[in-house]
Amino acid sequence: PAIQGEEEAVLTYAPNVPPAITRKHATKVIVRLETNEVVKKLADDVEYTFWTFGGEVPGKFIRVREGDLVEFHLSNHPDSKMPHNIDLHAVTGPGGGATSSFTVPGHTSTFSFQALNPGLYVYHCATAPVGMHIANGMYGLILVEPVEGLPAVDREYYVMQSEFYTQGEYGAPGLQPFSMDKALSETPDYVVFNGSVGAMAEDKAITANTGETVRLYVGNGGPNLVSSFHVIGEIFDNVFTEGGTAINHNVQTTLVPAGGSAIVDMKLEVPGTFIIVDHSIFRAFNKGALGMLKVKGEENLLVYSGKQSDAVYLPEGGAIQQVGGLAPGPRIAQNTEERIHFGERIYKQNCLACHQEAGQGVENAFPPLAQSDYLNASIRKSIEAVKNGLTGKIKVNGKTYNGVMPALGLSNEDIANVLTYIYHSWGNNKSVVKPSDVAAVKK
Ligand code: HEM
Ligand code: CU
Structure with missing residues (x-):
């Protein structure tokens, strides 16, 4: 023609x-x-x-x-x-x-x-x-x-994964030069969608309405890693495997090679935030490969009920666990203001999941840090809890807790920062914790 x-x-x-x-x-x-x-x-x-x-x-x-x-x-x-x-x-x-x-x-x-x-x-x-x-x-x-066109959908988006290899560790501030050594050993500090951490999350999330079909044109720039592309809480109705002509159906995770692609279609039945990840999961939660698809519309309680009840479950035993290396490399604070600022980020990465956004804790499970009498009574005991973990019965604001808090493997600097942040938040007594105070507490 x-x-x-x-x-x-x-x-x-x-x-x-x-x-x-x-x-x-x-x-x-x-x-x-x-x-x-x-x-x-x-x-x-x-x-x-x-x-x-x-x-x-x-x-x-x-x-x-x-x-x-x-x-x-x-x-x-x-x-x-x-x-x-x-x-x-x-x-x-x-x-x-x-x-x-x-x-x-x-x-x-x-x-x-x-x-x-x-x-x-x-x-x-x-x-x-x-x-x-x-x-x-x-x-x-x-x-x-193709000459016959692609099947019609309601919305289309462009998502491209890639990695960055920097001289500093993940999160190390400033202008970061390229690291040839890390690129050669294929150990990126960052794995991202659309060029930066958070480029497709929160207020930059991609959006749709319930009842719509969404198509993602997914690419992988590499340079090295193969992506296990996945949307949490959705199933791909159609996948144009490797960006070609063959269509696969009902796929949970599709491989996107470095220098390759995939086209995925999904119909959205229920509202909510659907998290887009590389299911090589440390890349998602620790290196940046996390995006969001926010879907608005009517609930469909038959397709998904939402939480129907939350009852307290207390198994016996439990031991202190070690969770290492969750934090980015320590950042050295020069003053109290910086301590609070750096500490906030450590809180969000390491503590928020249990102690919650405003330090309110979760009833019968995680004690509050907001106006906690336990916290405000003793800096040493608070350091001990964060440095070594905490288990056994404790009383916080008149209520007994008997849970397990893992030792998070944070540096002395990070512990000082996170506790200073907590002491300066939510009505606590504004104590300042120094790395030397943390060092003085036995491991
Ligand atoms: C207790 C701080 C992370 C679960 C405590 C206490 C402090 C504290 C100061 C003493 C009680 C109080 O004042 O309320 C922190 C900090 C964290 C952190 C700074 C992050 C660096 C976590 C995480 C979990 C957790 C991730 C859940 C996996 C608990 C539990 C207790 C506790 C269960 C009570 C332990 C017991 O009953 O003996 N935490 N926490 N904490 N925390 Fe955390
Ligand atoms: Cu070039």
Whole structure:
């Protein structure tokens, strides 16, 4: 079939996807993409020099139709320090376009290709050192719609996983340089969706309504890890496995290879927040690979009842458990204000799950830290509890608790910070705890 007419491609930033193609013929599609190098947020207090296609990670989403002739214009911003090129996995030809698109700063390269195979494809920079260009953020997705189109859905989103290898540990503040050693050993500090920790969570969550179908175009930029892509509390009704044509049904977790993709569709029956993760689960809860799909609408209590009762369950025995290494590397506070500030984060990561958001605890299970007479009576005993764990009967504000608090394996600095935060919160007595106080308590 002949190629008729010409149009400029609509490109979008994640999590948005360009509109579906309604044309019934092939056309010439002009794609203009710019590479540039920008300093942006990787996590709270953490910055990184990203190398990008279009100024964001992941790069802009490109959408064409099977049979289209794509005229590609790759520009490299004059402020760039590096040359860049592009390898699109949708291209049939040497280097996937890389051999024709090597572009030095302040130049534009042009080449064209015909999109022969339908599917969802990764594109990435392939300039040496290739691994470093990808590790710094140079990847995105191009969808080649089949001539017959894709099954209609209500909403579509763009989700791309990737890892970052930084000199500092996860959470270490400041502008973090790339670590070649960690990249070579494939031990990233960060695994994220859409370029940074939290890029698709809380107020940046993707959204839908009950009764709607949602399609995620999922890519994995790597550079190294394979993703076990999963949405907690949902089942994928359709998976276009590896971004190809075969459709699998009723899938819980789908593999997305480095440099590969998947298209997943799900119908949303009930409202709530559905957590999107790489089910290699430490990546989700400790390295950032966590997004959210927030669904609004009517409850369907037949499909999901919600909690029907909560009765106290007290098994016998129980011993102090060791939970190591939950905290990011210690941050050294210079004054009380910093102690409180750093301590808040440690509280949220290590204590909130049991002692709750406002330190109110949970009845018959976890004692309160808010206006706790136990806490306010003795700094030493509080340090002991956090440093060594706590078990056996204790009385807090007139109520007896007989539970188990694990020793969390925090550093002296972190314990001092978290306790100082607690003492300065929720009506407590504003004591300041120093690392030396923590060191003085026996392990
Ligand atoms: C008791 C602090 C994490 C479960 C206590 C107490 C303190 C404390 C000061 C003494 C009682 C009171 O004042 O209310 C902390 C801090 C934490 C932390 C600073 C984080 C660094 C946790 C976690 C759990 C937990 C994660 C649950 C897995 C308990 C329990 C007790 C307790 C069950 C009572 C122990 C007993 O009955 O002997 N905690 N806690 N705590 N905590 Fe935590
Ligand atoms: Cu590059």
